[in-house]
Amino acid sequence: MSRPCRSTTPAPYPPLRAHPPADAGRRRLLAATGMALALPAVPVGSALAQAPRTVVVGHLVDRSGAQADLARDYLAGAKVLFDAVNAAGGAMRIRHVVRDADPDPRRALAQAVSLADSEQAGLLFGPGDRLLPVLASSVELVRRGIQIVAPLSGLALSADNVWFTRADYQAELDAAAQQLRGYGLTHIALAVAPDFAVSSLARLEAQTGTRAVVLEGTGEAAARRIAAARPGAVIVAGDTLAYAGLGRALAAQGWYGFLVGLSSVSANAAREILGRGYAGGLVLTQVAPGPQQATLRVVKEHVARMKQYLDEPPSPATLAGYIGAAWLARSLQGARPGGTAELRRALQGRVDVGDFTLDFTHGQRGSQYVTLAVSGAR
Structure with a gap:
């Protein structure tokens, strides 16, 4: 296992402050237009503008396990980022293919293989604790060159195709x-x-x-x-x-x-x-800045997009999903057409997603950020 690299973003000791919880039970998609992600501009008449490159990102969401609430929020955060990328136009479009994961990890693995074969997904985003070990040890996924990115899980695994945007x-x-x-x-x-x-x-x-x-x-x-x-x-x-x-x-x-x-x-x-x-x-x-850290650009941007795309407030989990998706989208901006080697090369960089940096230049764990926050105290 590569030695985890430390994020250049410090892990502060902020005052303990309460922040409002998210209501994960109410999610209504609004119009997929509005605030644009800061991506390179593409001339309107160019070939890239006419035929943007499509990247397929598969996402298996565990809605029945111990992390069900977290997984739903993580999905919401990632979705608003991917929606913003697509609304911005430009040279790349992200097709975010979401499936409810089967409670049986073995059948969920079959779903992941199907995403790779039927949907042409080269990336699997956000697996949690129950699913990640099965995906990470899958010979079938390795043979297909599938990269597992931004897991929700904090398990410490050494698989060469898993890219962690969080501490373990x-x-x-x-x-x-x-x-x-x-x-x-x-x-x-x-x-x-x-x-x-x-x-x-x-x-x-x-x-x-x-x-x-x-x-x-x-x-x-x-x-x-x-x-x-x-x-x-x-x-x-x-x-x-x-x-x-x-x-x-x-x-x-x-x-x-x-x-x-x-x-x-x-x-x-x-x-x-x-x-x-x-x-x-x-x-x-x-393991990522929370809504209470409102001075950070990524937090302000995420809060605005949650208002724009979803009828719910942000949470630590929506922010973590948003940050993982922002890292992925911005890494893929510089990817050249090619196979697994080019995809991995694109992921091995250092990306500032808005006053918060993920650094994969020395390993496959881009952040060691951890801080404490009061969730609810009387």
Whole structure:
């Protein structure tokens, strides 16, 4: 596996601030016209303007798994970027072919192969945790030269055809521990779901100064053990159910400190599970700038396009999908016609998507950006 390169965009320690959640349940497509992406202008009478090059991007969306809410938002963010590219005209058009992924990863792999063969998709965008390992290990996709770009997943995989626009879960855990200490919280507990991939648990235990508590069953035993130690924050390595389930169990023990989860957690679903009366601080890692960082050009651009194309507010997941799609679109602008080698060469660059840079010149992970943001606290 190539050594992950670090984004030139720093991972700041901003003040913890609340931001409004997205309503992932209401999506109405509006007119696909308006604000144009800043792409190279093409003379109206040129051959390129008359016959733009079409790039087919396949997208399998997991609407039934633990990341369903995140996957829908990620799709929304990517779609508004691709729509803006096509509305701008120019030398390239992106055909974004979306399919609902089969719950069985093996059948979902067959769908991916079909996208490559029937739709001529050379790229697969945004797979999540359940699907990415199957796609990344597929000989059939490698044989076809399919590149897997901007996964929603934070799993650490070494496949040569996977291009990550985000940090992995281990980097999120490391950064969460470091930033919490930077905020002055020294007494930190660690809870780990048994099925969650943590590549270096020993290092994380050293960072937090505590032994990890394994979440088993209802989480009540883990909650009793953690609450008895009265930590200021608990870092949870797990999905939405593990995170929110532990939060409920801790609340039953009278603990309402900072409950820190990863980008694998859906803020909306977690709040529903915890209930309106939950009084603790919900803190989640973000692997891309969030809506609260409104001074960044990419955030302002994304907020405007979400208003223009979709009837919903932005979220951290829509922004992450938008950034991944923006990187892909701008990388492909310089691609020459050709096969897999030319496509890979186009992806191996350094792209500023608007005060946020993705750098693939030294490896296939373009960013190590991680920061913390309050999702909902009473």
